[in-house]
Amino acid sequence: MPTSATNAHAIHGMIARLNHPQYDRWAAQVRKCGGCRQPVRLRGKVEHYDRATGRLLHRYSTHLEPDGFLRVPCKTRRASRCPACAEIYRADTYHLIRAGLTGGKGVPESVATHPCLFVTLTAPSFGPVHTHRDGKPCRPRRDAPTCPHSRLLSCMARHSADDPRLGEPVCSGCYDYPGSVLFNSVAPLLWKRFTDALRGRVAKLIGSTLRDLRRLVTVAFAKVAEFQRRGVVHLHAVIRLDGPDGPTSTPRARVETELLTQAVRQAAGAVTATIPATTGQPARVLRWGDQLDVRPITLAGELTRQAVAGYIAKYATKAAESTGTLDRRIHPLEDLTALAVRDHVRRLIAECFRLSEDESLAHLRLAEWAHMLGYRGHFSTRSRHYSTTLGEIRVERIDHLKADAVAASRLPHFDEDTALKIASWTYAGSGLSPGEQLLTASLTGHFGGRV
Template structure:
C-alpha cells in the first residue's frame, strides 16, 4: 500500500488537467527509472527570412519540465535504458561480423576470433566447477596445507550456482587484495600493450615492418570487460583482420585465422605492466592470467555471430554487482562496515581507499573508482572502423522519431540542415516523487519502485 503522502500525490496527479500530457511524457521515456528533467526551449528559424518556423518551450509542459530518458548503460540503475544500450551494442558487434549498418557483407570472409583474456590468481577462491554436466568439489586436497592463519586450504563442497561464497577466498588474510585492485586499475593499459604486441607479432610473422603491415592488413576489434565473482575483470574481444581499406577490403592471404591466433597467444604471454612502488608497497609486475580462450567465429558453427554479439552486449550493461559491491561511489569518510557489502567486496574497497591515499598511486585514481574495485576503464570499446558507432545508431533512432513527429503533425516539415536551431536548456532534476513513481510504473509496466532512489 502506498503511504498517505504518496496516495495524495497520486490523486493530485490524476486530477491534474495536464495528466494526459504528463502520461505521454512518461510513456516516451520508455520506462526509465530516473528520467532527467530539463527546462528550456528550442526555436527553428529560417535563416533567409528570420521567420520563426517552430518553437517549443517547457513552460506549457506539466511541472514546467521535459522528462527524457537517463540513457545509462547500467542495468542495475535503469533496466529500460540499459536494454536500449544492450540492443545497440548487439547491432554494433554483429555488424562487424556479418555486415550491415554501413559494413559490407564481405566482412564475413575476414579472419575473426573470439578471445577471452583473464586475470592471474591472487589467491584460492571458492568456485563452482563442472565436468560433463556434473558438479565437482570446489578445491579438494587430500593433503591440504594449513595456511599461516590456521585455515586448511581445501574445500570439498559442491557449490550451487547462486551460493554467496562463490568468489570468496578460502583464506581472506592470505588473499592478495592489493594485487587484485592494482590489476583492475592497470587492465586498460595491459590491453593497450596487448594490441600493440599483437600488431608487432603479425608484422614479424609476415616479415614486415609495422608501417608495411598497415599497408597490407589492419587489426580491428571490439571488446567488453566482465567482472568475475572474485572481483577482477577479464576481457572478451572480437578480433578481426582486414585489408588496408578496412573493412571493405579483405586481408592478404598470409593474414589467416591461424596467424591471428598465433599472434594473440604470443601477445598475451609477452606483455606486462608494472604498478608504481609506494612506501612499503612494492612495485608489481602484472600480466594476463594463464587461462586464454581463442575460438573462431562462424555463421553456423558452435560459436555464431549472434551468440558472440549477444554475449558481449549482455556484459556491456553490467558492472561489479556480481561481486557484491555498490552501484555508487564510496567516500573515504564512509563507514564501510555500515554499508550493504559482501565481506570480500568490503576488503577490496578498503584496499582501494588505502592504496589510493598513497601519493605515488594518485594517477591510478583508486579512491574515485573504489566502488568498481579499482577498474576505471570503459566497459565496451572498439577500434575506429570495426563497424558502425553507437552515435550513428542513436542518430538513426532520433531521425526515425523526428519523422514520426512530422507525420503526426507535432513538428512542421522542413530540412534540418537548412534551418537555424537555437536552443537553451538547463538541468531541473531527475527521478520521480513517490506517487509519480507508482503511476509511472503502472503506465510503463516497469519496476520503477525498485530503483531505491527518488525525486531530486
C-alpha cells in the same frame, strides 16, 4: 525495506498524479521515455524561423508541459540504475558488434569472410576462492594443506549458481588484496599493450615490418570488461583482421585464423605492467592470467556471430556492482563498515584507499575508483574502423522517430536549409517521485526499482 508510511506516501502521490488535469500529457512523456527510472527534467524552448524573412514558423515551450518540464531519458548504460535505458544501450551495442561480424550499418557483408576470433583475457589468481562447478565439489583436495591462518585450503561444498559464498576467498587472510586491486587498475594498460603487441606479432608472422603492416593488414577489435565475483576484471574481445582500408577490404597478405590465433597467444603472454615498490610491498610485475580463451567465430555452431554479439552486449550494461559493490563513488571519509556490501568487497575497497595514500601510486587514482575496485577503464571500446559507432546508431534512431512523428503530424516539417533553429534549455533535476514510480511501472511494464 519500504515502510508503511513510505508506501502510503507513494500511493497518495500516485492518486494526485492520476487526478492531475495534465495526466494524459504526463503519461505520454513517460511512455516516450520508455520507462526510464531517472528521467532528466528540462526547462526551455525551441523556435524555428524562416532564414529569409525572419518569420517565426514554430515554437515549442515547456511552459505548457506538466509541471513546466520536458522529461527525457537518462540514457545511462548501467542496468543497476535504469534497466530501461540500459536495455537500449545493450541493443545498440549488439548491433554495433554484429555489424562488425556480419555486415550492415555501413559495413559490407564481405567482412564475415575476414579472420575473426573471440578472445577472453583473464586475471591471474590472487588466492583460492569458492566457485560453482555444475554440481561438483568446489575445491576437492584429498591432502589439502593448512594455510598459515589455520584454514584448510579445500572445500567439498557443491555451491549453487546463486550461493552468496561464490567469489569469496577460501582464506581471506591469504588472499592477495593489493594484487587484485592493482591488477584492476592496470588492466586498461595491459589491454593497450596487448593490442600494440598483437600488431607486432601479426607483422612478424606474415614476414612484414610493423611500419609496413598497415599497407597489408589492419587489426580491428571491440571489447567489453566483465567483473568476476571475486572482484577482478577480465576482458572479452572480438578481434578481426581487415585489409588496409578497413572492413571494406580484405588482407593483402595471406592471413588465416590459425595465424591470428598464434599472434593473440604470443601477444597475451608477452605483455606486462610493473607496479613500483610501495611501503611494505615489493615491486610487482602484473600480467594476464593463464586461462586465455581463443576461439574462432563461426557461421554455425555454438560460437556464432549472433551469439558473440549478444554475449558482449550483455556485459556492456554491467559494472563492478555485479560483484556486490556500489554503483556510485565512495568518499574517503565514509564509514566503510556501514556500506551494504560483502566483507570481501569491503576489504577490496579499503585496500584501494590504503594504497592511494602511497605517492608512487597516485597516478592510479585508486581512491577515486574504489567503488570500481580499482578499475578505471572504459567498459566497452572499439577500434576506429571496427564498424559503426554508438553515436551513429542513436542518430539513426532519432531520425527514424522524428520522421515517424512528422508523418503522423505530431511534429511540423521544416526544410533544414531554409529554417533556423534556436534552442534554449536549462537542467531542472532528475528522477521520479515514489508515486510516479508506481505509475511508470504500470504504464510501461519496464521499471525495476523499489519504492
